[in-house]
Amino acid sequence: MARISIFLNQSPFTFDSHLRAMEFIQKASEEHDILRVFFYQDAILAGLSNQQPIQGQPSIVELWQALAQEVNFPLQACIANSLRRGLFDKTEAARYNSMANLADGFALTGLGEMAEAVAESDQLVQFSEHAQTTHTSASSNNDDATADLLIHITTSPTLDLEPLELGMACAAFEQKVAFVFSGEGKRWLQKDLPALRPGGKSASKLISALAMYDCDQVFYLEDGDKEHPDNAQPLATQDLKALQKNSRHQLVF
Structure with a gap:
């Protein structure tokens, strides 16, 4: 069961x-x-x-x-x-x-x-x-998994940056969290992107804060990008598949 x-x-x-x-x-x-x-x-x-x-x-x-x-x-x-x-x-x-x-x-x-x-x-x-989306990890042991939760962000930044908040909260509760940004989702990584809500935080500042939660698995999917964000690591398509396979759970936004 x-x-x-x-x-x-x-x-x-x-x-x-x-x-x-x-x-x-x-x-x-x-x-x-x-x-x-x-x-x-x-x-x-x-x-x-x-x-x-x-x-x-x-x-x-x-x-x-x-x-x-x-x-x-x-x-x-x-x-x-x-x-x-x-x-x-x-x-x-x-x-x-x-x-x-x-x-x-x-x-x-x-x-x-x-x-x-x-x-x-x-x-x-x-x-x-x-x-x-039903995700089943190839890792039967939690300790063997690359990530407990993989958050794949494919859409433009939201007003309250809620996908990031979710990941940070899970990391704060000692879950291994990985982020992948692809397509329009790579806009989250733009350092000059202002806060979308007056008085709010920008996505880039929250991404920089992930290190406070030992969350160092932050990637962007390579697809011939001319610019390479320095707040995330490049990830090839085949490596994304491997990361998905070895993550216990996955959520897509």
Whole structure:
């Protein structure tokens, strides 16, 4: 019996990734243990209590509540991502003088829960608009793995740099984390890229801070680049495949 954690990071109102995750859980739970579903970035919107779907259709929150009760697993929404998007439980609502709108059955949790998922899970399964990502490492022993978590960033920098925050948190909880930047994701490495949010940090400063967490596996995928970032190491395509094979888990942003 495998221990499985589910990771979602996209809005339930834009893609069908949440519905596909539910179908997967329904089948996988017959033979395996579902440890948790972790909602990150816009996926936390699944926990809004005041959803009003078209008449006759169940809301996404009701579907998650019913499945979690049936299979018996926790629904965990990243607290930082939730507060940024206006999602509050009773405790946070009182703290920020707001209204509680987190649905029953959901809990606001820190990234320590995600680090625990990386450490405890045999499989960390991500659902996105493109595909279901189920990563199985070639290393049966955790100590033999090149990385506990490989974070592959393929898209332009986000406003709050949340993929970096996730990796840094897992590294802070003593998980071996590797980063690969490819395609538009290599823009994260530009040293002249300003902070996208007023008063926020730039991506390059956060990447430089990774060394504080013993996170020295920072790569960019080579594809004929004219410029070579000095805050990441070059990685050939075949070496990326080897890194993926020898990482316990992988998330793609």
